[in-house]
Amino acid sequence: MAKAIVTQNREDYPNTFYGGGGCCGESVNRFQSGCYNNVNRSFEQTKQCVQMSSVQVLTKIDDSLCVFHSPVGCTGCTSFINAFSKLLRVQMGRGAPRNIHYIATNMDEHDVVFGSTDKLIAAIAEGYRRYKPKVVFILASCASGIIGDNINAAAKQAEEQIGTKVIPIHCEGFRSQLNSTGIDTAFDAITGYLLDGTHPPKEDDLVNLFFPQSTTAYDRLEMAKIMGLFGKRANTVPDYATVDDILRIPAAAASIVACYIFGDHLAEWLKKEYGIPYEIIGLPIGLKNTDNYVRSLGKLFGQEDVAEAFIEKEHARIEKPLAELRKKLAGKRVLTGSGTSRSLSTALLAGDLGMEIVALQTPVLNNDVVREVGVLSEQHGDEFVLDISCVQPFELANIIKKYKVDFLIGFSTVSTMLGVPGIQTQGQYDFQQAGYDGILNLGEKIARLSANPTLQAHLRDRGYSPYSEEWLRKDPFSYLKKEEAV
Amino acid sequence: MSVKAEITSCVEQPRIACAIGGIYTALAIDRVLPILHAGPGCQGQAGATLAGANGGQNADTYLESVIPSTNFSESDVVFGAAERLSHVVEESLKYYDADMFIVSDGCVSQIVGDDIEEVVRTFEGREKPVLHASLPGFKGNNLFGHSEILKAIVEQYLTKSDHVNEKQVNVWGIVPFYDTFWVATLEKLEALLTELGFEPNIIYGHGKGLKAVDKIPSAGFNLLISPWVDLDIVKLLEEKFDTPYFHYPNIPIGPTQTADFVRKLVKYANLDEVGAERIIKREEDRYYYYLNHSIKFIFTCRVTPREFYINSSASQALALTKYLINDLGMTPRKIFISEGVPEELQEEVRSYFNDVQHERPEDLEVIFTNDGGLCDTYVKSEDTTFRKTAVFGTTWDELTAKNLKLPFVPVSAPAGDLMVGVKTYFAWEGAINLAADLYNDAANKGLGTVS
Numbered sequence: 008m009a010k011a012i013v014t015q016n017r018e019d020y021p022n023t024f025y026g027g028g029g030c031c032g033e034s035v036n037r038f039q040s041g042c043y044n045n046v047n048r049s050f051e052q053t054k055q056c057v058q059m060s061s062v063q064v065l066t067k068i069d070d071s072l073c074v075f076h077s078p079v080g081c082t083g084c085t086s087f088i089n090a091f092s093k094l095l096r097v098q099m100g101r102g103a104p105r106n107i108h109y110i111a112t113n114m115d116e117h118d119v120v121f122g123s124t125d126k127l128i129a130a131i132a133e134g135y136r137r138y139k140p141k142v143v144f145i146l147a148s149c150a151s152g153i154i155g156d157n158i159n160a161a162a163k164q165a166e167e168q169i170g171t172k173v174i175p176i177h178c179e180g181f182r183s184q185l186n187s188t189g190i191d192t193a194f195d196a197i198t199g200y201l202l203d204g205t206h207p208p209k210e211d212d213l214v215n216l217f218f219p220q221s222t223t224a225y226d227r228l229e230m231a232k233i234m235g236l237f238g239k240r241a242n243t244v245p246d247y248a249t250v251d252d253i254l255r256i257p258a259a260a261a262s263i264v265a266c267y268i269f270g271d272h273l274a275e276w277l278k279k280e281y282g283i284p285y286e287i288i289g290l291p292i293g294l295k296n297t298d299n300y301v302r303s304l305g306k307l308f309g310q311e312d313v314a315e316a317f318i319e320k321e322h323a324r325i326e327k328p329l330a331e332l333r334k335k336l337a338g339k340r341v342l343t344g345s346g347t348s349r350s351l352s353t354a355l356l357a358g359d360l361g362m363e364i365v366a367l368q369t370p371v372l373n374n375d376v377v378r379e380v381g382v383l384s385e386q387h388g389d390e391f392v393l394d395i396s397c398v399q400p401f402e403l404a405n406i407i408k409k410y411k412v413d414f415l416i417g418f419s420t421v422s423t424m425l426g427v428p429g430i431q432t433q434g435q436y437d438f439q440q441a442g443y444d445g446i447l448n449l450g451e452k453i454a455r456l457s458a459n460p461t462l463q464a465h466l467r468d469r470g471y472s473p474y475s476e477e478w479l480r481k482d483p484f485s486y487l488k489k490e491e492a493v
Numbered sequence: 494m495s496v497k498a499e500i501t502s503c504v505e506q507p508r509i510a511c512a513i514g515g516i517y518t519a520l521a522i523d524r525v526l527p528i529l530h531a532g533p534g535c536q537g538q539a540g541a542t543l544a545g546a547n548g549g550q551n552a553d554t555y556l557e558s559v560i561p562s563t564n565f566s567e568s569d570v571v572f573g574a575a576e577r578l579s580h581v582v583e584e585s586l587k588y589y590d591a592d593m594f595i596v597s598d599g600c601v602s603q604i605v606g607d608d609i610e611e612v613v614r615t616f617e618g619r620e621k622p623v624l625h626a627s628l629p630g631f632k633g634n635n636l637f638g639h640s641e642i643l644k645a646i647v648e649q650y651l652t653k654s655d656h657v658n659e660k661q662v663n664v665w666g667i668v669p670f671y672d673t674f675w676v677a678t679l680e681k682l683e684a685l686l687t688e689l690g691f692e693p694n695i696i697y698g699h700g701k702g703l704k705a706v707d708k709i710p711s712a713g714f715n716l717l718i719s720p721w722v723d724l725d726i727v728k729l730l731e732e733k734f735d736t737p738y739f740h741y742p743n744i745p746i747g748p749t750q751t752a753d754f755v756r757k758l759v760k761y762a763n764l765d766e767v768g769a770e771r772i773i774k775r776e777e778d779r780y781y782y783y784l785n786h787s788i789k790f791i792f793t794c795r796v797t798p799r800e801f802y803i804n805s806s807a808s809q810a811l812a813l814t815k816y817l818i819n820d821l822g823m824t825p826r827k828i829f830i831s832e833g834v835p836e837e838l839q840e841e842v843r844s845y846f847n848d849v850q851h852e853r854p855e856d857l858e859v860i861f862t863n864d865g866g867l868c869d870t871y872v873k874s875e876d877t878t879f880r881k882t883a884v885f886g887t888t889w890d891e892l893t894a895k896n897l898k899l900p901f902v903p904v905s906a907p908a909g910d911l912m913v914g915v916k917t918y919f920a921w922e923g924a925i926n927l928a929a930d931l932y933n934d935a936a937n938k939g940l941g942t943v944s
Contacts, residue, residue: 049584050580050584051563053533053535053558053564054533055537056533056534056537059537059538078631079634079863080513080514080630081538082507083541084538085506085507086907090546090910091910111504112503115631116632129503130503137505149532150631180532181601182567401559420558473554473589473591478587486584
């Protein structure tokens with residue numbers, strides 16, 4: 008049997024909460040005094056599952072094959088992942104577009120009753136025949152998990168049959184409240200099955216750059232370019248990387264983690280196993296986090312002077328256009344939301360642009376979030392709304408109305424039907440958001456969008472909001488079961 | 494005649510969603526809200542293939558992200574979550590502006606044995622109807638789910654009408670969202686039926702909703718336009734409301750099929766045949782005017798595609814095959830039907846492919862499969878240097894066609910990351926759109942030039 012790797016669910020991390028909402032100052036106080044209780048919502052709208060996150064990481068490894076041990080429906084997300092990964096592959100300069108490589112066991116009623124590891128092994132063989140991958144990942148599903156199919160044993164058996172590494176991924180959709188657990192599950196499998204015990208020759212100028220999957224190619228390339236100032240090369244893994252790139256991860260001199268919930272685990276493991284130092288920074292969007300990125304490179308490589316000189320030069324370069332943008336956007340009331348890091352970075356960026364934060368949605372409340380919220384509070388006060396959820400549109404709609412939000416940065420469809428313009432920051436692949444140019448790009452786009460919200464207004468006037476007025480008048484956090492401590 | 498089915502033990506490149514995709518049929522009916530008792534990602538999985546990556550669609554009244562869901566967690570798997578579902582339904586009734594709610598559950602709920610029917614029973618007699626439909630992915634694909642949703646409406650909501658409107662015809666067989674072009678197809682079909690003298694009743698799309706659903710039992714007959722999907726529904730309606738049905742095996746594309754469709758339908762319903770002939774003549778004249786208008790372009794495409802592969806739904810495959818053979822004079826290479834047609838219906842579906850002006854229709858290779866990637870392996874193995882076979886398929890086939898420089902038209906889910914707009918290939922005008930898409934792609938790939 009392939010060895011069992013048990014990934015800790017994100018919600019079980021110390022000091023990590025995934026359900027809550029209220030005034031940010033109060034939430035932070037409770038967090039800091041150790042009396043924050045996680046609260047589940049008794050009403051929810053659809054979310055993402057753990058498996059989708061694992062799929063997003065693993066299908067993008069260039070010469071891999073994913074085998075879904077699931078009913079055919081659990082492969083649905085590949086239609087969407089394929090659409091943008093074709094594009095990003097080209098933008099990243101990784102060659103011609105191609106479809107992602109995967110196959111599914113198409114679990115049916117019979118399989119659910121009798122188990123279907125034989126079918127799984129056959130699917131791996133067929134997938135191997137079609138794609139000749141360098142590594143195969145088996146992705147578990149809700150159904151395979153509940154019926155208890157032993158994918159570890161199947162992995163071992165298939166591996167012997169095809170002579171290629173077969174790795175089981177325990178990403179059952181229901182296993183965690185936070186889909187980011189799926190990222191950890193994928194990374195743990197990479198470390199445990201691919202990297203463990205490998206000792207590639209050290210490459211002193213190589214730096215691992217771990218970006219969340221939602222990062223655009225232009226952002227990745229910009230960060231790699233800045234790294235070049237310090238004489239270093241970026242190993243941008245695992246997205247659009249080859250198995251060889253992944254095997255080079257332990258060869259790196261350092262790691263940069265551009266997210267609070269993506270790759271932190273992996274960077275820590277690399278430090279423990281290989282002594283590779285790392286820095287966790289937020290997504291390098293907005294002045295503070297971009298500076299942070301540059302400074303952390305300076306610190307890691309003892310080139311603080313290079314970092315400071317570059318920061319000063321770049322600040323001077325964008326000063327004037329940024330001032331122009333501030334004039335256009337000053338005082339606009341903003342809600343930012345999305346994944347944890349993107350939500351916080353874009354909130355900081357909104358501040359750079361002179362906008363006012365009235366609400367912030369983040370899937371997780373932990374030490375990193377509390378620290379960043381503290382930074383935000385210095386500029387925006389500590390009264391703004393903090394919504395700890397994996398995007399619940401009904402709460403956001405309520406908040407947008409109640410707090411008279413002028414602009415949404417995050418999942419823009421949430422506000423569109425309410426007549427409020429917004430910018431979609433995830434799933435946008437056509438522009439650069441990170442780095443100093445990213446500040447101007449995002450700022451200009453936000454200014455353009457907020458200058459002409461006519462389409463949103465037309466949609467609002469046609470009454471496209473699905474909720475009754477009664478809901479919009481209620482407390483947005485009515486469904487937090489306050490008494491329930493987890 | 495034998496039915497050729499290639500069974501592989503596995504599938505790739507989904508052209509279908511699982512049963513939970515049935516919620517898209519509910520979402521296509523204005524102001525009908527599904528409530529999910531399923532894993533957190535189930536809607537997203539179905540939506541990618543059926544909506545988002547299928548012509549850039551999303552649900553209209555209720556954007557998918559607002560659908561209430563119990564989002565099964567690990568403890569729910571152990572202890573069940575029926576009680577939580579009951580609460581979610583109660584709150585949805587309070588705060589969603591909807592005319593009907595359909596509680597739908599997926600794999601997890603079904604395996605752990607939650608009884609949604611029992612939960613829904615406690616909502617009987619409320620102001621708005623609350624129905625239930627079980628849509629576990631291991632039981633079938635989105636077409637099974639589609640059927641379960643319609644059955645739920647017929648069996649749990651509709652009652653027999655005390656009058657019959659002979660002119661009213663309900664339209665079935667076009668699966669919303671899954672059929673990429675459903676909105677515009679239904680609109681055009683509605684206009685044609687109206688001109689022929691019917692009172693079409695369509696439940697999906699803009700401005701229909703429950704008032705159209707309520708009229709279902711009073712129809713003179715049900716019109717089924719598909720090789721097999723919804724056959725169970727029209728039979729159920731016949732059994733329940735004594736409504737007869739007229740079955741035409743596919744959406745008509747182009748002059749030959751559309752004239753055939755109109756003539757058969759008008760004859761069946763005893764309507765004005767002379768008037769129908771007038772419409773056929775007018776539209777055929779218009780069709781050939783447009784075709785003539787670009788005939789030089791078509792024939793100066795020096796490598797004008799003469800052969801084709803299809804990898805699509807049964808309905809689209811049949812419609813295209815007939816149009817491409819009967820009207821454009823092309824020849825099929827292989828036709829893959831990748832939507833899991835039930836085995837007992839495959840022979841009948843195959844037989845409809847014989848209705849073509851081809852010397853040996855029985856030679857047409859029609860392959861039933863669940864494996865969307867199968868077609869790809871054939872296309873890739875072809876020597877395409879001088880043989881520019883056209884590929885009609887999904888976004889999954891697009892790259893293969895592009896890399897081999899073969900003309901390609903997306904015709905089936907997932908049609909791709911594009912906006913479908915008002916496009917349809919239905920009838921005469923639709924056929925011009927289809928021909929244009931085909932020859933444009935050939936020209937864009939450098940397969941011909943305009944002289």
